[in-house]
Amino acid sequence: MVSLNGMPSLSSVFSAYAAMSASVMVFRTMFNQLVPSQVQAYVLQNVRYYFTPRTPSRMTLIIEEQDGITRNDLYDAFEVYMCTKVCPNADRLKISKSSKEKHVNVKLARSESILDTFQGVEIVWSFVCEKNQKTDINGSYSDEDEPLSNVFVRGLERKHFELNFDKVHKDEVLGTYLPYVLDKAQAIKHEKKILKLHTLAYPMSHSGSVMWQSVNLKHPSTFEKVAMEPELKNAVIEDLDRFLERKEFYRKVGKAWKRGYLLYGPPGTGKSSLIGAIANYLKFDIYDLQLMNLGNDSSLRKVMLATANRSILVIEDIDCSVGLPDRNAVYSESTSQAFNTDKRRHDSQFSLSGLLNFIDGLWSSCGDERIIIFTTNNKEKLDPALLRPGRMDMHIHMSYLTPQGFKLLASNYLDIHDQHPRFGEIDELIESMKVSPAEVAEELMKSNDADACLGGLANFLKRKKMETSTEAKDDHQAADEIQLREAKRPKSDDH
Ligand SMILES: Nc1ncnc2c1ncn2[C@@H]1O[C@H](COP(=O)(O)OP(=O)(O)OP(=O)(O)O)[C@@H](O)[C@H]1O
Ligand SMILES: [Mg+2]
16 A cells, blocks of 8 residues: 555555564465474674674784794794884884894884785784893793793793784785795895805814815905806806706706806906806805815815805816826726725826715705806816816807907996997907907006096007017017927937
8 A cells, every 4th residue: 555645655564573473473484394303504604794794803913933942943934024114104113233233234123013015914013122020130031831941041031023914815915925035034034145265274284184264255346247158157157047947957857056168268358257256146045166275085075074055166277276087097997996995096186087076976965056157278288178068058258359248348447338439449459359348347447537548558459469479479480490400400310
């Protein structure tokens, strides 16, 4: 029944309600009779869950500094990651820097919080620092669950981070956000790493053993600054990248995760500079192994065992460092056998194959991400053991300067990035002679005035060219004279 103004009348509303209640009653009775009680309970539970209005609930993850007596890696990673996240409007920050560090460290002060947003999820970080209740000045201790030693190891403060977020994002935070923070922290640590140069420290007495000593490596060389053929430079960078990515591959094929490079070329062509560039690129420490100063295989073993992973072992001037007596050595001998045999044969001198086998053997069992670099000025003098395929993965020829390399030096040293009127003349001279990058670099450092430097360089190159052609003439003349003398010698001299 409808009233005159179009609104339902009160009696019609009552009768509709009565009809609805009756149908609900019928439905209920049928539901109770037909559906088993366990299914009823399940259905009701789910209906209740979906129709109960809920306020968003929060979840908190606690990341403590210590996990028992060991440090919690997650805490350290979070501390590093947080440096990048400190809010611009934070009221209090903790900053620090040690003499070994290049950067200022920024940290949250006690009880400060910041908000991090990751893929739309808001995560509130708080840094909590509590007085450790369990120790007092007299060392009295009340917690029965925890050994006293742990408390002392932790010190008088307990620190932890609290990560607070909406509970619905639990899976994203645990599954995606935490791994992201760990990766990010790893990358930041890698970026901040201070490289070390390890050299051998010589013992004061005969009985003392040789050991590594290290200094911070501040080699300024980078790939951008090393003048070498661009294709070769790219090939080296690609090779290094591939090497780093191939951990699984090396494991799969059962090879030690290492790579060997032989750098060869005349003096001053950038071999040592390239080593610095590789170390800076990979952020690997350098171990400079001076074999001349290692008397026997046991000291070699000792110093090799004391080298760390993710490092570069460098043996400079390999042709001068080791004896080359074992050209016919049997390479199938076991590592130590070969080494010891050679050792006995050539007291206090290392044979190259022995040394290489020894390093191979050692690194196969306990080395990861190792690079070995040999340098030499005389590749032709090297033992075939070193040159045979598969021994050194890449042979890198560092050659005399080219006009292209000169442009790179001019841009590094003089900030000339385009053309210069002197370039044509200098390019021609460089193309017509053998000059090392080191010689040219020295000329480019002689003045702050670029024009003066380039003028000086052109004169230097002309002088050098003249000197070499005079030397060549003299050599020619001397050779002719010897030939003449030989020709004039009486035949009887031959017997
Ligand atoms: N290819 C290069 N690119 C840029 N600078 C170079 C290059 N080669 C040499 N230099 C400059 O010359 C200096 C000496 O070079 P470096 O010590 O790298 O040569 P090297 O090939 O190791 O010589 P050696 O065979 O005598 O050990 C470097 O400090 C650098 O300033
Ligand atoms: Mg060198």
